[in-house]
Amino acid sequence: MRVDVVSIFPEYLAPLELSLIGKARGLGILELQVHDLRTWTNDVHRTVDDTPYGGGPGMVMRPEPWGRALDQVATPESTLIVPTPAGEPFTQRVAHELADLPHLIFAPGRYEGIDQRVLDHAATRMNVREVSLGDYVLFGGEVAVLVIVEAITRLLPGVLGNADSLVEESHTGGLLEAPMYTKPAVWREQPVPEILRSGDHGRIARWRRAQAVLRTAERRPDLLAAADLDKRDLDVLNE
Numbered sequence: 001m002r003v004d005v006v007s008i009f010p011e012y013l014a015p016l017e018l019s020l021i022g023k024a025r026g027l028g029i030l031e032l033q034v035h036d037l038r039t040w041t042n043d044v045h046r047t048v049d050d051t052p053y054g055g056g057p058g059m060v061m062r063p064e065p066w067g068r069a070l071d072q073v074a075t076p077e078s079t080l081i082v083p084t085p086a087g088e089p090f091t092q093r094v095a096h097e098l099a100d101l102p103h104l105i106f107a108p109g110r111y112e113g114i115d116q117r118v119l120d121h122a123a124t125r126m127n128v129r130e131v132s133l134g135d136y137v138l139f140g141g142e143v144a145v146l147v148i149v150e151a152i153t154r155l156l157p158g159v160l161g162n163a164d165s166l167v168e169e170s171h172t173g174g175l176l177e178a179p180m181y182t183k184p185a186v187w188r189e190q191p192v193p194e195i196l197r198s199g200d201h202g203r204i205a206r207w208r209r210a211q212a213v214l215r216t217a218e219r220r221p222d223l224l225a226a227a228d229l230d231k232r233d234l235d236v237l238n239e
């Protein structure tokens with residue numbers, strides 16, 4: 001997978017060099033390049049924003065630099081990802097969809113956002129997806145890019161050593177993850193649930209599933225409707 005990020009704060013994306021993402025890049029699983037939007041300005045002040053038509057607070061990102069940037073970076077197989085409070089919710093399902101694509105271009109805006117014509121024009125030549133991290137407002141899209149790139153990179157084949165960890169992870173099958181424990185067996189007078197030390201892998205799997213169902217019902221009942229619950233799960237809920 002190739003990822004290009006265009007930002008007026010390229011240094012904000014430095015964490016993408018670290019840890020697993022850095023490993024994925026080193027293994028050639030992920031190609032990533034960060035670009036400074038001001039590269040595509042053509043005035044002495046390298047201007048990227050202007051006042052909004054129709055009035056209102058703040059500034060809007062001008063279309064010309066973005067247009068030139070996308071002219072250079074995009075290919076017919078590109079998908080443009082635009083973080084915005086007005087986007088579709090970014091979920092694990094969306095992460096899986098994006099992880100299957102060949103080329104992602106991220107356009108994290110700043111100020112009050114990017115001139116709408118940038119997205120409308122891009123949509124005439126590539127897929128465009130506006131995505132929201134949640135119902136809160138950030139200063140800009142760079143933080144969202146860090147989150148989205150990490151969520152996608154975890155799903156790329158070869159990045160996570162133990163493929164099983166992808167199977168057990170949260171939101172698999174639509175349920176939240178069961179609580180996890182490690183040594184010591186007792187910590188501040190709190191023991192690890194006995195079943196997890198029983199060595200009975202079948203009972204452990206059933207216990208974890210039951211915990212995931214109960215935790216989801218308690219914290220995210222909205223996820224239950226879409227989860228593929230079986231009879232045992234329903235019995236757990238009705239206990």
Ligand SMILES: N#Cc1ccccc1Cn1ccc2ccc(-c3cc(N)[nH]n3)cc21
Binds near residue numbers: 138
């Ligand atoms: N757009 C916009 C906007 C609109 C109103 C007020 C402030 C902003 C700031 N902003 C500029 C770029 C940009 C990108 C993504 C987010 C964003 C995403 C989520 N889920 N929350 N916030 C915000 C962003």
